[in-house]
Amino acid sequence: MKLEYLDLPHAARAQGVVALPGSKSISNRVLLLSALAEGATEISALLDSDDTRVMLAALRQLGVSVEDVGPGSVRVQGATPFPVQQAEIFLGNAGTAFRSLTAALALMGGDYRLSGVPRMHERPIGDLVDALNGLGAKVDYLANQGYPPLHIGRGQPQADAPVRVQGNVSSQFLTGLLLVAPLLTRATGKPVTIEVIGELISKPYIEITLNLMARYGVAVTREGWQRFVVPADASYRSPGRILVEGDASSASYLLALGAIGGGPLRVTGVGSDSIQGDVAFARTLQAMGVTIESGSDWLQATGVKVAEGARLRAFDADFNLIPDAAMTAAALALYADGPCRLRNIGSWRVKETDRIHAMQTELGKLGAQVESGPDWLQVTPPTQWRDAHIGTYDDHRMAMCFSLAAFGPAKVRILDPGCVSKTFPTYFDVYSGLIAGR
Numbered sequence: 001m002k003l004e005y006l007d008l009p010h011a012a013r014a015q016g017v018v019a020l021p022g023s024k025s026i027s028n029r030v031l032l033l034s035a036l037a038e039g040a041t042e043i044s045a046l047l048d049s050d051d052t053r054v055m056l057a058a059l060r061q062l063g064v065s066v067e068d069v070g071p072g073s074v075r076v077q078g079a080t081p082f083p084v085q086q087a088e089i090f091l092g093n094a095g096t097a098f099r100s101l102t103a104a105l106a107l108m109g110g111d112y113r114l115s116g117v118p119r120m121h122e123r124p125i126g127d128l129v130d131a132l133n134g135l136g137a138k139v140d141y142l143a144n145q146g147y148p149p150l151h152i153g154r155g156q157p158q159a160d161a162p163v164r165v166q167g168n169v170s171s172q173f174l175t176g177l178l179l180v181a182p183l184l185t186r187a188t189g190k191p192v193t194i195e196v197i198g199e200l201i202s203k204p205y206i207e208i209t210l211n212l213m214a215r216y217g218v219a220v221t222r223e224g225w226q227r228f229v230v231p232a233d234a235s236y237r238s239p240g241r242i243l244v245e246g247d248a249s250s251a252s253y254l255l256a257l258g259a260i261g262g263g264p265l266r267v268t269g270v271g272s273d274s275i276q277g278d279v280a281f282a283r284t285l286q287a288m289g290v291t292i293e294s295g296s297d298w299l300q301a302t303g304v305k306v307a308e309g310a311r312l313r314a315f316d317a318d319f320n321l322i323p324d325a326a327m328t329a330a331a332l333a334l335y336a337d338g339p340c341r342l343r344n345i346g347s348w349r350v351k352e353t354d355r356i357h358a359m360q361t362e363l364g365k366l367g368a369q370v371e372s373g374p375d376w377l378q379v380t381p382p383t384q385w386r387d388a389h390i391g392t393y394d395d396h397r398m399a400m401c402f403s404l405a406a407f408g409p410a411k412v413r414i415l416d417p418g419c420v421s422k423t424f425p426t427y428f429d430v431y432s433g434l435i436a437g438r
Contacts, residue, residue, distance in 0.1 A: 005389070006417040006428060008406035011435040012307035014261025018254050018430055020246025020269040022047035022072070023276060024423045025208055027244050028055045028096040032104060032179060033216045034076035035064045039238030044073045045269070046244050050422045051094040058089050058101060078238060080183065085110035093117045093352055093394070093422070095172055098148065099128060103176030105152045106137035107183045113142065115149035119394065122147065123350055127166040128173040131194075134163050135184060159184050162193035167200035167225075169350060174200065174228075175209045181230035182218050192230040200225045201347050204277020204321055211275045215239050246270040248278035250424050251299060252328040253400045255282065257434055258301030259290040259312065260335050260407050265434065266300040273297065281325035288312040288332065306335040306407050314338035323347045324397060330359050331401040333379035334368060334408060346375030352422075353393035362390050362398065366405055366412075385410040396422035403431055 027047040032055070034041035046052060059076070060066050063083025067075045085108070091098045093116055102125065105112045115121070126146030129139045138155035141147065165173050174196060181192040200206065203225060210220050217237040221229040246269020258265025270279060273296040282292045282299055289312055291302040304310035314336040319326035326342055333340035348355035356377055360370040367382030387410045392398040399420050405412045420427040 003418050004416065006414045008403060008412045008414060009435075009437055011261060011406040011437060012305065013436040014257035014434050015263050015265050016434045017266045017268065018434070020251055020267050021049070021424055021426075022244035023247040023270075024049065024051050024249070025096065025205060025276065026212065027052045028094070028100065029175075029179070029209060029212050030242055030244065031055050031059060031076065032100050033212060033236060034238065035059050035078055035082070036080050036104065036179075036183065037078040037216050037236035037238045039240070040075055040077045041238040042069060042073060042075045042241045044241070044243050046072050046074060047247065047423070048072065049425055050092060051096060054092045054094040055097040058091060058097060061087055061089060078236070081108045081110070086112070088113045088115070091116045091120065093120045095120075095123060095170070099125065099170070099172040099176045100179055102128060102139070102150060102152070103132060103180040104183070106132045106139055106155065107135075107157055107180050107187070109154050110152070111154065112152040113149065114152065119352060120148055124169055125150070127169055128176055131163050131165040131173065131177055135159065157184050157187045159188045159190040159192045162195045164195045164197050166198060167196040168198045168346075170347065171200065171202035171205045174206055178206070178209050178213065178220065178228060178230070182234040182236055185230055185232050185234045189232055191232045194228045194230075196226050201320055202323060204280070207277065208275055215242065245274055245276060247423065248274055248276035248281070249324040250400075250427075252278060252281045252325040253403065253427070254430075254434070255285060255299060255301040256328050256332055256404055257431070259285050259288065259303035259332065260306045260404065261303070261435060262305045263302035264300050266298055268298045271295050271297040271299055278322050278325040280322050281328065284315070284317065284325070284329055287315055287317070288336070311335060311337040314340050316341040316343070318344045320344035327355060327359065327397050327401050328404075330363070330377060330379060331404045334363070334366065334381055334405060336381055339378055339380040341376060341378045343376045345377065352395040353398070355395070355397070358391070358393050358395065358398055362388070362402060365390065366408065366410055382408070387411040389413045389415055392416050392419050394419050396420045396424065400424065400427055403428070406435070
């Protein structure tokens with residue numbers, strides 16, 4: 001039964017050790033790479049969440065063999081082109097699945113229709129579609145120009161000229177093109193050159209893509225962040241086995257608990273050896289006065305006790321490289337010693353919800369003074385806290401961020417807490433095991 005709301009108990013302390021769930025970004029990438037690769041791949045520590053279930057269901061619907069081989073482990077047998085050449089596929093609100101599968105299916109020579117939840121149909125995809133059609137694909141809109149749902153038909157793939165894609169809306173567009181470029185090199189016998197128009201946002205997510213492609217045998221030549229070349233002989237080969245790192249974005253909420261609840265709070269599964277950019281959130285915490293320790297696969301935060309009147313240091317920072325973890329920083333601004341500004345977060349506008357609007361609205365309910373612009377947010381901590389029912393907008397990160405509000409003096413109710421199932425279904429169970437009251 002769906003839980004309509006969750007009343008958070010007042011919290012004063014937080015400490016403990018948590019094994020992180022697998023990374024969403026890595027999980028969905030390796031699922032698709034394994035399906036495109038020659039051979040079978042056993043994936044372990046795979047994230048079990050709405051987004052990965054959507055990708056798994058889609059691959060199975062497309063005829064890819066996906067076998068459960070143990071808790072959190074699957075074996076994927078590569079098969080290109082996908083055996084099923086005609087399908088209608090529902091992808092929920094999973095951006096990583098929708099964008100990358102759009103790119104892959106555009107080069108499969110089949111006939112497909114892709115759709116999602118209403119919010120997915122409000123998330124732009126025009127830049128990716130334009131790039132794919134420039135490669136000879138045949139992708140059409142079924143409703144509004146520039147947005148899902150999509151019809152993918154049988155095109156004529158070609159790689160005679162560089163393909164160009166906008167870089168300032170979503171890094172998932174470039175990721176999709178990179179992931180499927182080896183399909184095009186195999187079809188044409190030519191290298192594929194991808195050029196980025198304008199500034200590329202969320203560069204660490206592209207680094208994840210390039211790192212994982214290399215694990216599957218494809219080395220991409222990168223010229224700055226504007227030009228990427230996939231060689232003519234590129235072909236994916238299974239690495240045999242691959243272990244999914246813990247989710248660095250999810251780590252941000254837990255480390256934040258240690259930052260405001262005293263700690264120490266340690267997360268395992270991600271650390272200094274991580275390929276995920278969101279581990280840089282640890283540096284944001286350090287700048288706020290939190291002690292951070294780390295090992296190759298763990299991070300630990302020891303902070304202050306805001307319930308006893310201590311405060312974090314205010315910040316003014318550019319969060320272009322870590323937009324997901326930046327939401328956690330916005331929630332921590334409730335406990336800062338002055339106004340906090342988050343800059344270069346325009347990508348928030350096209351996520352699971354308009355996150356700039358959502359954060360401004362919900363932080364304001366708690367008594368914070370919040371200002372915003374097209375790509376920035378400024379939060380002045382409350383002088384007088386107010387009890388609040390926090391809307392989550394069907395956005396998992398809203399629910400997890402606002403769990404931090406329980407360390408203030410107000411009564412906090414989280415509406416639709418089950419939305420965390422998108423990436424961290426057990427979040428509130430884990431959370432309750434880490435905090436202690438006053």
